Amino acid sequence: MNTTDLEQLENQLEVALKNIRSTKTQFMLDQLDDLHHRETFLVETNNVLRSKIGGDDANVGASSLSMHGFASGWML
Numbered sequence: 584m585n586t587t588d589l590e591q592l593e594n595q596l597e598v599a600l601k602n603i604r605s606t607k608t609q610f611m612l613d614q615l616d617d618l619h620h621r622e623t624f625l626v627e628t629n630n631v632l633r634s635k636i637g638g639d640d641a642n643v644g645a646s647s648l649s650m651h652g653f654a655s656g657w658m659l
Contacts, residue, residue, distance in 0.1 A: 584592075
């Protein structure tokens with residue numbers, strides 16, 4: 584390999600590395616956005632549950648929990 588070939592290979596590697604870093608960054612930003620949405624949902628759900636406990640301790644049933652996603656099975 585001559586120097587021109589090595590320079591072209593170096594440029595290709597740099598472009599590939601930039602693409603990988605960009606993809607990784609976008610993936611991390613998407614995950615962060617998803618986590619922010621989940622946090623908002625959990626805070627809202629927590630507030631609803633706290634208000635139900637504070638307002639009527641005996642009436643926190645499965646129907647109110649399923650309304651907020653807990654009984655649907657997608658929450659951990």
